[in-house]
Amino acid sequence: MKARWDIFCSVVDNYGDIGVTWRLARQLVAEHDCAVRLWVDDLRAFERMCPQVDVQRAQQWQEGVDVRHWPAQWPVTAAADVVIAAFACQLPPDYMEAMAERERTPLWMNLDYLSAEDWVVGCHGLPSVKFKGVQKYFFFPGFRPGTGGLLREAGLLEQRQAFQQDAVAQRQFLQGLGVFAATGTRLMSLFAYENAGLASWLDVLAADGYATHLLVPEGRILGDVQRWLGVEGLTVGDVHQRGALTVQVLPFVRQEQYDRLLWCCDFNAVRGEDSFVRAQWAGRPLLWHIYRQDEDIHLDKLDAFLELYTEALSPAAKAAVVALWQAWNADGDMAHSWKVLLEHWPQLTAHAEKWCLEQGLQADLATVLVQFYLNWI
Known part of the structure; x- marks a missing residue:
């Protein structure tokens, strides 16, 4: 039985x-x-x-x-x-x-x-x-x-790798969500709790010389995005552009669709536990907004993961990741730490895939x- x-x-x-x-x-x-x-x-x-x-x-x-x-x-x-x-x-x-x-x-x-x-x-x-x-x-x-x-379903990493190697499948998926990003645009997702540090991050993305298309599924961070844009009633489907940054609001989607959204993006900001793990299976650089706990004990968990995750990185790349994650989780100024992180982008991209595959061996x-x-x- x-x-x-x-x-x-x-x-x-x-x-x-x-x-x-x-x-x-x-x-x-x-x-x-x-x-x-x-x-x-x-x-x-x-x-x-x-x-x-x-x-x-x-x-x-x-x-x-x-x-x-x-x-x-x-x-x-x-x-x-x-x-x-x-x-x-x-x-x-x-x-x-x-x-x-x-x-x-x-x-x-x-x-x-x-x-x-x-x-x-x-x-x-x-x-x-x-x-x-x-x-x-x-x-x-x-x-x-x-x-x-x-949590990792059988065959998940093989499905992810096949999807990321199929430009047509990615484009069709994104278009199904109403996303039409220009070729060569940095595609990023943002799913987070409320964060006072968001404005400084969006400022630096808007002033960047590289175009970014930021996809924001419905969630608690939407109010901060709305305040930065200076608009009212931000809803699903809205698209706003400021400088080099395009911000688009997406609906809350099924888990399988969210996985594919993460697979499509070059960088994923995630929160809590479920999306945090799924972003790691995406094999792409990520930023974690950890759930806050009394007496800041969540910061011990954050530091423990950072120590493990950055172990194989060069000292400079490790410092860049740690600085960005700590600023994000302290509602701090994201501008400088984001610029420093971009200096190590190729290494961080390769590391994210390596980390994913190593975790997949367990x-x-x-x-x-x-x-x-x-x-x-």
């Missing part, structure tokens, strides 16, 4: 939580023949990346996944063989009782946030708390051997989860 999996997702950061769990649920079904229920407390957030979902239904099937609305009043539900609490969300008390009542207790894991910090390797897979004999385990995604790896997150379960039983 198929192993039954329950994945619980409490939507906290708009789309990051559901983005990760939706990718994971589909991959477990498609590649590992698992029976997956995905419990989501906010189906309207889910609808943005799965438009066919019916937000009024308590249960429905989407791409082989049994999608359930996680209600305030929990229904009587039998516990699954594997239970994943995504990002430390609290399981319903009645469901926890159902886990304890099973003849064979389930494997219970907390799928934690992604981090490159050294301690993650030592904590991955360790037992955590118990509930009436049901043991919970830490499960940490990561970039190093000994962690849970990164087992992906879904595979590691399944193997963890097989070892456990």
Whole structure:
């Protein structure tokens, strides 16, 4: 019989939580023949990346996944063989009782946030708390051997490389989004949280001698873009030009389309966790806007990733990347650090591809989860 999996997702950061769990649920079904229920407390957030979902239904099937609305009043539900609490969300008390009542207790894991910090390797897979004999385990995604790896569907990198080598496919995809960038234009994407440092970056792009076409999917950064442009009511489809910079607003697209958008661009500014990982699979230089946490503990995660990511770069290129990322995550002045970064563009482009391929040699997150379960039983 198929192993039954329950994945619980409490939507906290708009789309990051559901983005990760939706990718994971589909991959477990498609590649590992698992029976997956995905419990989501906010189906309207889910609808943005799965438009066919019916937000009024308590249960429905989407791409082989049994999608359930996680209600305030929990229904009587039998516990699954594997239970994943995504990002430390609290399981319903009645469901926890159902886990304890099973003849064979389930494997219970907390799928934690992604981090490159050294301690993650030592904590991955360790037992955590118990509930009436049901043991919970830490499960940490990561970039190093000994962690849970990164979400990566089978054949993803081969698909990406083929797409990036097909100029016609890229042009047709972009035109489908209403994007008509001139040949030789630097194509960039911007998906970020609110950032006071954006204006200085857009200023330097507008004053550049090289044309840039900036694609901005709907999101929280749009208000800052609108203020810089000095316009009101910036909406999907709007295109504005200032100097060498063209700014275009794109709709919020499905995950597969967003992947291809990243593959088309020469540089990707991303945020959170899901888009951060997908930008790395694009094999292109990137800029990460990390989710802010109390007491600035997010900066430790930022520094840990930068240390790992820039390890193979020349000292000057490393300094340029670190300066840009730190300025972006401190709402700082982006102008000087961007100009310095451009001096190392060829090296950074080659490095992004190399980093992607190196990470692709490690087992992906879904595979590691399944193997963890097989070892456990």
